[in-house]
Amino acid sequence: xxxxxxxxxxxxxxxxxxxxxxxxxxxxxxxxxxxxxxxxxxxxxxxxxxxxxxxxxxxxxxxxxxxxxxxxxxxxxxxxxxxxxxxxxxxxxxxxxxxxxxxxxxxxxxxxxxxxxxxxxxxxxxxxxxxxxxxxxxxxxxxxxxxxxxxxxxxxxxxxxxxxxxxxxxxxxxxxxxxxxxxxxxxxxxxxxxxxxxxxxxxxxxxxxxxxxxxxxxxxxxxxxxxxxxxxxxxxxxxxxxxxxxxxxxxxxxxxxxxxxxxxxxxxxxxxxxxxxxxxxxxxxxxxxxxxxxxxxxxxxxxxxxxxxxxxxxxxxxxxxxxxxxxxxxxxxxxxxxxxxx
Amino acid sequence: xxxxxxxxxxxxxxxxxxxxxxxxxxxxxxxxxxxxxxxxxxxxxxxxxxxxxxxxxxxxxxxxxxxxxxxxxxxxxxxxxxxxxxxxxxxxxxxxxxxxxxxxxxxxxxxxxxxxxxxxxxxxxxxxxxxxxxxxxxxxxxxxxxxxxxxxxxxxxxxxxxxxxxxxxxxxxxxxxxxxxxxxxxxxxxxxxxxxxxxxxxxxxxxxxxxxxxxxxxxxxxxxxxxxxxxxxxxxxxxxxxxxxxxxxxxxxxxxxxxxxxxxxxxxxxxxxxxxxxxxxxxxxxxxxxxxxxxxxxxxxxxxxxxxxxxxxx
Numbered sequence: 001x002x003x004x005x006x007x008x009x010x011x012x013x014x015x016x017x018x019x020x021x022x023x024x025x026x027x028x029x030x031x032x033x034x035x036x037x038x039x040x041x042x043x044x045x046x047x048x049x050x051x052x053x054x055x056x057x058x059x060x061x062x063x064x065x066x067x068x069x070x071x072x073x074x075x076x077x078x079x080x081x082x083x084x085x086x087x088x089x090x091x092x093x094x095x096x097x098x099x100x101x102x103x104x105x106x107x108x109x110x111x112x113x114x115x116x117x118x119x120x121x122x123x124x125x126x127x128x129x130x131x132x133x134x135x136x137x138x139x140x141x142x143x144x145x146x147x148x149x150x151x152x153x154x155x156x157x158x159x160x161x162x163x164x165x166x167x168x169x170x171x172x173x174x175x176x177x178x179x180x181x182x183x184x185x186x187x188x189x190x191x192x193x194x195x196x197x198x199x200x201x202x203x204x205x206x207x208x209x210x211x212x213x214x215x216x217x218x219x220x221x222x223x224x225x226x227x228x229x230x231x232x233x234x235x236x237x238x239x240x241x242x243x244x245x246x247x248x249x250x251x252x253x254x255x256x257x258x259x260x261x262x263x264x265x266x267x268x269x270x271x272x273x274x275x276x277x278x279x280x281x282x283x284x285x286x287x288x289x290x291x292x293x294x295x296x297x298x299x300x301x302x303x304x305x306x307x308x309x310x311x312x313x314x315x316x317x318x319x320x321x322x323x324x325x326x327x328x329x330x331x332x333x334x335x336x337x338x339x340x341x342x
Numbered sequence: 343x344x345x346x347x348x349x350x351x352x353x354x355x356x357x358x359x360x361x362x363x364x365x366x367x368x369x370x371x372x373x374x375x376x377x378x379x380x381x382x383x384x385x386x387x388x389x390x391x392x393x394x395x396x397x398x399x400x401x402x403x404x405x406x407x408x409x410x411x412x413x414x415x416x417x418x419x420x421x422x423x424x425x426x427x428x429x430x431x432x433x434x435x436x437x438x439x440x441x442x443x444x445x446x447x448x449x450x451x452x453x454x455x456x457x458x459x460x461x462x463x464x465x466x467x468x469x470x471x472x473x474x475x476x477x478x479x480x481x482x483x484x485x486x487x488x489x490x491x492x493x494x495x496x497x498x499x500x501x502x503x504x505x506x507x508x509x510x511x512x513x514x515x516x517x518x519x520x521x522x523x524x525x526x527x528x529x530x531x532x533x534x535x536x537x538x539x540x541x542x543x544x545x546x547x548x549x550x551x552x553x554x555x556x557x558x559x560x561x562x563x564x565x566x567x568x569x570x571x572x573x574x575x576x577x578x579x580x581x582x583x584x585x586x587x588x589x590x591x592x593x594x595x596x597x598x599x600x601x602x603x604x605x606x607x608x609x610x611x612x613x614x615x616x617x618x619x620x621x622x623x624x625x626x627x628x629x630x631x632x633x634x635x636x637x638x639x640x641x642x643x644x645x646x647x648x649x650x651x652x653x654x655x656x
């Protein structure tokens with residue numbers, strides 16, 4: 001049974017089409033990550049699932065039930081906002097207990113305390129229960145926000161860039177914890193982000209959105225190896241995929257319709273004995289690896305280097321293209337083939 | 343073009359260098375003093391000096407209408423007389439009654455109106471403007487035309503109350519029981535918009551996602567109000583009460599126009615009595631002492647209030 005389904009949903013705000021004829025399914029216990037730049041319709045999609053927005057047309061199903069006409073409270077979903085949506089004048093405990101005290105869900109004081117205790121331990125804020133939320137750090141506040149969603153065991157979790165306001169270290173920690181918690185609770189999650197690393201690491205399925213339309217929904221591995229369009233290919237991978245016209249730099253032998261080859265930076269070998277002449281323009285060291293911006297055959301390309309390889313900007317070298325790893329797109333920017341020819 | 347811009351920049355930089363060369367001998371601290379000196383002098387002349395002079399006068403038998411009379415130091419006798427006087431406590435009681443009731447009514451009505459206006463119905467901004475009009479009128483004008491409205495035989499107020507409640511002609515200003523309420527009603531009519539405006543600022547500062555989160559948590563309207571709206575608006579509301587409370591403690595103009603302190607002395611607020619003592623009876627030393635007592639009271643209450651306010655804010 002599906003966790004949640006959007007069926008041909010369209011939502012416009014005045015002149016702007018936020019979501020256009022979007023169909024999307026997330027299975028039970030599945031972690032779906034919606035990826036796309038600002039304005040792609042990610043947040044609107046989430047708000048449509050939550051019932052915070054009403055679709056102009058189309059249907060919303062949660063756990064097999066048509067909830068299109070239902071208000072947010074009736075849908076049994078939890079929503080984690082980008083900003084900490086906490087009640088600032090209350091303690092961590094009060095904030096976590098709030099959803100459990102809502103009308104129609106009245107639990108007794110004991111089970112509330114037990115449930116809040118479990119969740120706060122899971123999120124490692126158990127020692128902060130009596131603190132006011134305004135005394136917490138950003139990371140702790142966002143844990144409480146996530147905790148407020150988790151206490152309820154809803155049918156569907158919706159998370160709108162919950163980690164984007166945190167610093168890099170915390171983001172990484174919470175990312176790992178979130179994945180663990182999702183497995184432990186067997187939760188169904190729809191998660192919105194513009195961070196491709198979050199998408200790759202968290203998702204069972206990545207949904208790539210472009211201007212309100214779903215371009216591709218696949219596992220991270222397939223989305224990375226067989227992107228449906230050039231746009232999808234550009235969303236995953238850092239640095240971005242190199243786009244090279246078919247026929248240049250020895251890139252021949254693609255499918256008949258192939259017009260453009262996409263080469264991931266790791267599929268370029270800089271400093272090779274053979275290959276096209278190239279000039280190093282800049283090198284960016286990242287610790288375990290380095291990214292080189294090179295120019296070859298009049299094209300600017302990104303290549304991944306081992307940390308050991310030392311390259312001076314301005315120096316001349318050769319670059320070899322692993323043509324068998326090329327991802328081929330036709331003139332309409334759609335995928336026509338990937339990996340080994342054939 | 344770029345060249346001329348650059349030369350203009352250069353010229354400005356050169357001028358700045360010349361100016362700073364002139365100031366080179368002057369320390370930063372001196373420059374700071376030069377900047378704040380005009381304000382400090384002004385403050386000394388029109389605030390601090392009069393205050394100190396009033397304190398001095400409050401210990402004397404000075405009368406401003408007899409400047410030739412020798413001024414005699416009488417110690418704390420003015421204060422003793424003031425604090426022992428039944429009448430003074432009566433005036434202070436009238437003032438407290440006025441301040442407390444105007445605040446209660448204005449908070450309730452102002453907050454309520456702000457909640458309504460914040461619903462952003464069609465024409466909300468038009469109604470906001472209409473509601474704000476009383477606040478923009480001069481108190482003297484308001485006082486004068488409310489005396490017409492309150493007029494027992496021809497005034498609309500008495501007519502309306504009589505129409506709905508059958509009370510007969512109501513003499514709001516002339517009656518001992520009704521007169522204190524007549525000034526409370528007018529002040530509330532005039533200043534509720536002010537409280538509404540500040541509450542509205544508080545309401546507008548609450549981000550939508552807090553309500554959305556509560557919505558998803560199945561909070562009901564009362565919980566949303568109690569957990570989100572009230573805590574967020576409270577600092578604004580308390581600030582409004584601070585401003586209005588101090589103003590009403592000193593209330594003078596509106597009440598003089600409406601009741602002139604009568605009937606008898608039922609609406610004789612502290613500042614009205616103060617003006618009588620100072621400029622009708624010319625007991626300058628005595629009224630100075632009263633002014634100091636009022637000052638200390640407002641100052642003390644204000645300080646306690648600000649402490650509470652800061653606690654609420656954090």
